[in-house]
Amino acid sequence: MTDVATPPVVAAPAGDDVAARGSLLRAEARRFTSRRFIRVLLLLAAAGYVAAIAIASSTAFAKTTPEGLAAAQRSIEQLVAEQDRYREQCLAQPGRPADVSDDQFCGTPARGSDFRAEDFLDKRPFVLSEGLPAGAIAVGVAVAALSFLIGSTYIGAEWTSRSIVALLFWQPRRVRVIGAKLVVLTAAAVLLAVVAQAVWWATARVMAGALGKAGPLPADFYGDLLGQQSRAVLLAVLAALLGFGISNLVHNTAAALGVGFVYFAVVETAIRNLRPAWQEWLLTDNAAALLTDGGYRLYVYGEGFVDERGTYVDSGRELLLSNLHGGLVLGFVTTLVVGVGVLLFARRDLH
Amino acid sequence: MDVIQVVGAHKSYRRRGKPPERALDGLDLVVGSGGVHGFLGPNGSGKTTTIRMLLGLVRADAGELRLLGRPVPEALPEVIAGVGALVETPLFFPNFSGRLNLRLLADTAGVSRLRVEECLELVGLQGRGDDRFKGYSLGMKQRLGIAAALLKSPRLLILDEPSNGLDPAGIREVRELVQRLGSDGRTTVFLSSHLLAEIQQVCDSVSIMARGRCVATGPVAEVLAGRGSGDVRVRVPQQQRAAQVLTEAGFVVTEQDGALHVHGVDDAGEITRTLVRKRLYLTELTPLAADLESVFLDLTREAS
Numbered sequence: 001m002t003d004v005a006t007p008p009v010v011a012a013p014a015g016d017d018v019a020a021r022g023s024l025l026r027a028e029a030r031r032f033t034s035r036r037f038i039r040v041l042l043l044l045a046a047a048g049y050v051a052a053i054a055i056a057s058s059t060a061f062a063k064t065t066p067e068g069l070a071a072a073q074r075s076i077e078q079l080v081a082e083q084d085r086y087r088e089q090c091l092a093q094p095g096r097p098a099d100v101s102d103d104q105f106c107g108t109p110a111r112g113s114d115f116r117a118e119d120f121l122d123k124r125p126f127v128l129s130e131g132l133p134a135g136a137i138a139v140g141v142a143v144a145a146l147s148f149l150i151g152s153t154y155i156g157a158e159w160t161s162r163s164i165v166a167l168l169f170w171q172p173r174r175v176r177v178i179g180a181k182l183v184v185l186t187a188a189a190v191l192l193a194v195v196a197q198a199v200w201w202a203t204a205r206v207m208a209g210a211l212g213k214a215g216p217l218p219a220d221f222y223g224d225l226l227g228q229q230s231r232a233v234l235l236a237v238l239a240a241l242l243g244f245g246i247s248n249l250v251h252n253t254a255a256a257l258g259v260g261f262v263y264f265a266v267v268e269t270a271i272r273n274l275r276p277a278w279q280e281w282l283l284t285d286n287a288a289a290l291l292t293d294g295g296y297r298l299y300v301y302g303e304g305f306v307d308e309r310g311t312y313v314d315s316g317r318e319l320l321l322s323n324l325h326g327g328l329v330l331g332f333v334t335t336l337v338v339g340v341g342v343l344l345f346a347r348r349d350l351h
Numbered sequence: 352m353d354v355i356q357v358v359g360a361h362k363s364y365r366r367r368g369k370p371p372e373r374a375l376d377g378l379d380l381v382v383g384s385g386g387v388h389g390f391l392g393p394n395g396s397g398k399t400t401t402i403r404m405l406l407g408l409v410r411a412d413a414g415e416l417r418l419l420g421r422p423v424p425e426a427l428p429e430v431i432a433g434v435g436a437l438v439e440t441p442l443f444f445p446n447f448s449g450r451l452n453l454r455l456l457a458d459t460a461g462v463s464r465l466r467v468e469e470c471l472e473l474v475g476l477q478g479r480g481d482d483r484f485k486g487y488s489l490g491m492k493q494r495l496g497i498a499a500a501l502l503k504s505p506r507l508l509i510l511d512e513p514s515n516g517l518d519p520a521g522i523r524e525v526r527e528l529v530q531r532l533g534s535d536g537r538t539t540v541f542l543s544s545h546l547l548a549e550i551q552q553v554c555d556s557v558s559i560m561a562r563g564r565c566v567a568t569g570p571v572a573e574v575l576a577g578r579g580s581g582d583v584r585v586r587v588p589q590q591q592r593a594a595q596v597l598t599e600a601g602f603v604v605t606e607q608d609g610a611l612h613v614h615g616v617d618d619a620g621e622i623t624r625t626l627v628r629k630r631l632y633l634t635e636l637t638p639l640a641a642d643l644e645s646v647f648l649d650l651t652r653e654a655s
């Protein structure tokens with residue numbers, strides 16, 4: 001480092017406003033977008049999306065053609081004929097009690113008009129009014145899972161390399177350091193979720209045009225859809241922050257994913273089986289509640305008992321978890337996890 | 352103005368299931384501006400703890416700390432632009448290149464891209480700037496850490512054992528760099544080390560740590576003076592006889608490395624006279640400068 005032309009050791013004097021000219025947020029955004037693992041995750045997700053759409057388009061959906069309908073009609077006729085044959089056999093059975101009518105014993109004869117041709121199509125048409133909202137939920141769930149992973153690795157890798165500590169030599173206000181990361185992550189999750197929903201919207205319109213029908217749409221279809229998609233964006237943000245919060249508490253991505261796995265695979269299953277009444281507080285159920293239009297119906301199995309007249313009484317009840325319920329529970333848990341982590345980061349000795 | 356002032360700093364680390372570990376025990380430390388100040392102490396004497404505390408990473412249990420004249424950690428945001436630091440091992444993101452790691456820090460503080468290149472060149476990493484940090488050798492990592500500390504062109508440069516993991520050539524380069532910085536009239540270098548030779552070579556002043564306290568401080572020459580000085584090495588063909596003669600004459604004599612060491616000598620001429628009178632002729636008479644090692648051992652022994 002000495003035999004080359006030596007640059008000045010001291011450059012322009014560092015004024016005390018150096019920190020003011022820099023931007024923690026800009027640097028943080030750059031750090032986020034430079035992360036290879038995050039890039040790879042996004043690429044994989046995009047590839048997975050394209051593959052899923054391609055498979056669904058080629059195997060599950062098609063516009064209804066007259067030939068297709070005719071084929072479906074033939075399937076129905078076949079089915080009716082088959083059922084008729086079974087009924088004949090049933091009626092021909094020897095030793096049939098005389099006081100039971102034909103219909104009571106062997107069922108009413110099948111009629112072609114009992115079946116809808118659409119249900120017997122080989123490939124069903126992609127109906128925008130049903131497919132678009134259903135897909136929005138699926139995309140929302142996938143984006144939330146991806147966001148959890150991204151949030152978790154974003155801060156986890158910083159702890160593993162401890163580069164977050166080095167950053168404090170440049171910005172000693174710890175809350176600002178972690179706040180900048182939270183802002184960048186939130187923005188990234190919003191962007192990711194909005195782009196994903198927009199892409200799905202466009203995809204669904206193309207699919208409806210090519211493989212099904214775009215109308216008719218129920219009243220306020222787009223209003224409801226936008227509401228649902230906005231809630232999907234909120235879910236992505238909460239998932240990203242939750243992943244970040246857990247990783248920040250355990251200081252390690254893998255450990256955070258382990259915590260996530262244990263929670264979703266073990267804790268939730270155990271609670272569903274052992275304490276069904278607590279289900280309304282589970283993250284998965286509340287995520288469903290947040291996403292589902294009109295809220296999520298949850299059936300809580302009760303203890304079930306036999307009353308004095310000998311009839312079995314099911315004490316189970318149906319619960320409706322509203323969008324608000326889902327959002328509040330998820331928001332509370334996320335705030336708690338992130339908040340505790342930020343507080344510890346702000347106060348703890350760092351080595 | 353003093354760049355570092357520490358008064359009565361205490362720090363104990365809590366440990367699970369064990370009594371707390373006392374790392375600093377009433378540390379007083381003053382580092383004046385300019386030059387290279389050595390921070391010398393054996394392993395575990397509290398050097399890194401002191402530095403972490405000055406940088407706001409660790410909270411003091413008691414005591415007052417000032418950096419560039421301002422109280423820390425309260426005023427750290429105001430003074431941090433003038434302080435560059437490398438604490439123990441450099442902390443960088445392993446999958447980013449050395450250059451990107453530096454640029455991200457530079458962006459945080461509004462330091463120019465040009466300065467990033469300058470610093471890479473300064474530590475001899477200009478050719479490897481685009482390699483990933485995790486692919487660097489130990490010495491290259493350390494150099495990148497030094498480059499990061501230099502990015503801000505700091506008035507106070509804090510280096511915690513910077514020659515860790517460097518080869519002899521690397522160590523020499525770092526020492527030259529430190530000396531160059533220390534003599535530019537603007538930068539003060541605070542150099543922590545447990546290597547006596549390093550301090551001796553590059554430092555103008557020194558503070559010596561032992562068990563969480565500063566046991567001596569001042570210009571390197573002064574800290575050395577008055578400590579273990581006045582020893583003289585004597586070589587004579589008839590060593591046993593000479594030792595006997597000198598002892599009889601009232602000198603304190605020990606044998607070391609095949610020579611006699613005479614302690615507490617005010618006038619070396621007296622040794623010559625005494626020996627010549629007994630027809631013992633010297634082949635060597637060398638006054639021994641006190642080295643930091645003996646001072647250091649003395650001081651740490653006194654402190655314990």
Ligand SMILES: Nc1ncnc2c1ncn2[C@@H]1O[C@H](COP(=O)(O)OP(=O)(O)OP(=O)(O)O)[C@@H](O)[C@H]1O
Nearest residue numbers: 351364372374393394395396397398399400401545
């Ligand atoms: N995170 C920690 N938890 C518990 N004890 C600690 C911690 N860090 C340091 N210590 C203790 O504090 C004391 C001082 O440690 P410190 O790292 O400051 O010493 P040092 O002078 O830098 O030593 P070295 O030359 O080995 O770097 C030691 O006894 C050490 O065990």
Ligand SMILES: [Mg+2]
Nearest residue numbers: 398399400511
């Ligand atoms: Mg140390």
